[in-house]
Amino acid sequence: xxxxxxxxxxxxxxxxxxxxxxxxxxxxxxxxxxxxxxxxxxxxxxxxxxxxxxxxxxxxxxxxxxxxxxxxxxxxxxxxxxxxxxxxxxxxxxxxxxxxxxxxxxxxxxxxxxxxxxxxxxxxxxxxxxxxxxxxxxxxxxxxxxxxxxxxxxxxxxxxxxxxxxxxxxxxxxxxxxxxxxxxxxxxxxxxxxxxxxxxxxxxxxxxxxxxxxxxxxxxxxxxxxxxxxxxxxxxxxxxxxxxxxxxxxxxxxxxxxxxxxxxxxxxxxxxxxxxxxxxxxxxxxxxxxxxxxxxxxxxxxxxxxxxxxxxxxxxxxxxxxxxxxxx
Numbered sequence: 499x500x501x502x503x504x505x506x507x508x509x510x511x512x513x514x515x516x517x518x519x520x521x522x523x524x525x526x527x528x529x530x531x532x533x534x535x536x537x538x539x540x541x542x543x544x545x546x547x548x549x550x551x552x553x554x555x556x557x558x559x560x561x562x563x564x565x566x567x568x569x570x571x572x573x574x575x576x577x578x579x580x581x582x583x584x585x586x587x588x589x590x591x592x593x594x595x596x597x598x599x600x601x602x603x604x605x606x607x608x609x610x611x612x613x614x615x616x617x618x619x620x621x622x623x624x625x626x627x628x629x630x631x632x633x634x635x636x637x638x639x640x641x642x643x644x645x646x647x648x649x650x651x652x653x654x655x656x657x658x659x660x661x662x663x664x665x666x667x668x669x670x671x672x673x674x675x676x677x678x679x680x681x682x683x684x685x686x687x688x689x690x691x692x693x694x695x696x697x698x699x700x701x702x703x704x705x706x707x708x709x710x711x712x713x714x715x716x717x718x719x720x721x722x723x724x725x726x727x728x729x730x731x732x733x734x735x736x737x738x739x740x741x742x743x744x745x746x747x748x749x750x751x752x753x754x755x756x757x758x759x760x761x762x763x764x765x766x767x768x769x770x771x772x773x774x775x776x777x778x779x780x781x782x783x784x785x786x787x788x789x790x791x792x793x794x795x796x797x798x799x800x801x802x803x804x805x806x807x808x809x810x811x812x813x814x815x816x817x818x819x820x821x822x823x824x825x826x
Contacts (some may be wrong), residue, residue: 515637523822525637525646529657529696537661537700543818544665548811550587560821561590565620569636570649571597571627576785576809577649577659581624584816593620609639616641621824623647630654630689645823647816653687658819659784660693662812664701666804667739669811670780678776680707680733681724682765683743683792686714690784691743695722709733709765730765734774741782742767742793758791767793772802780804 514531518524523536550556566585570578578594585592597611615623622645625633630652637646650656664674671677679698685691685708698706699722708719709727720726727733734740745761772781781793781803789795798805 515634522825523819525633525648526657526819526823527633527637527646527648528655529660529693529700530655532700534700534702537664537697540661540815540818540822541665541668543822544661544811544814547587547814547817550814550817557587557589559589561585561588561621561824564588564590564622564824565618566590566592566622566624566820567615567620568592568594568624568649569597569626570595571625571632572650574626574650576812577626580809580812581647581649581816581820584813584820585622585624587813588817588821590622590820608636612636612640616644620644622820624649626650628652645820647819647823650689652689653692654689655693655696656689656784657693657697658812658816659690660697661819662808662815663690663694663741663782663784664697665811665815666782666808667780669807670778670804671738675702675704677703677739678705678707678737679703680709680727680737680740681743682709682730682733682740682767684714684745685710685719685743686716688743690741694741695724699723707733707737711761711765730771731774734771736774736776737779738776739780739782740767740772740775741784744784744786744788745791762791766791767797769794769796769800772797772800775802782808784808 516523516525516527516532568578568581582592582594623636624647625636626649627633631654632651633646633648640646648655648657667677668674681691681694695706706724707727708724709730712728715726779802781797783793783805787793787798789798797803
């Protein structure tokens with residue numbers, strides 16, 4: 499993205515674009531500010547899609563005749579693939595664009611690219627971008643009939659990941675109001691953590707904890723209503739679930755940790771540390787997993803891990819969000 503466009507994003511006033519005049523979902527850009535009733539509707543709708551993969555015909559006709567374009571300015575196999583599968587299972591036509599080799603790298607602006615894509619009568623953009631605020635910028639400039647889904651923007655947020663995490667938790671713990679959840683890792687640079695916190699707090703989780711070295715804790719994090727720990731053992735004790743985070747090396751500009759070996763020693767999720775969780779406690783991770791850095795292979799592949807379930811449920815959750823946004 500050009501410096502000029504980055505300035506436009508930074509200067510845009512934060513307006514809730516996500517709901518239409520009837521309070522229905524139009525764009526899905528961030529969980530912050532969305533009502534609990536809407537998050538519950540996403541989860542309930544996802545529940546209706548959760549068994550589609552076991553049917554002989556895995557498609558439903560809700561988005562037949564619609565066109566979804568995956569605009570990925572940043573590499574991602576897991577997220578792009580699950581969005582593509584979700585759209586196809588809703589019977590939409592899907593176009594994947596590698597924006598690193600697109601006309602935007604040849605001097606064409608992002609808005610020029612959007613106008614050209616809109617001229618092809620597309621209905622939804624799924625956007626992943628390394629700049630925070632990019633999805634919101636795009637949502638402010640698309641035609642009224644086009645919906646925008648944020649598939650991750652910089653260090654800002656990753657709302658569909660947070661919702662699939664909640665869906666996974668609800669499958670294991672039906673009453674989310676009784677859940678103690680611990681988020682461990684690079685809170686400072688994680689878009690997943692920010693979205694998780696907003697989702698967990700909006701849905702009324704009993705307690706939300708964050709664990710990280712002081713260098714990886716944002717200064718104002720407690721204002722979000724979380725309990726902060728620097729000691730991982732204390733933060734894990736009695737939690738019903740732990741959400742591990744990947745170290746965001748690509749977003750770090752300084753020496754936030756001594757080295758990965760020391761980080762694993764102090765904050766890595768080992769089989770011994772898993773035993774500190776509630777008896778039925780589970781382990782989540784948004785992927786990709788750095789084995790031996792934030793989590794051991796024994797835990798990642800162990801009986802408490804729901805990492806692969808998260809991937810499966812991600813399709814149902816993204817089907818729910820896409821189908822709801824298309825009904826605006």
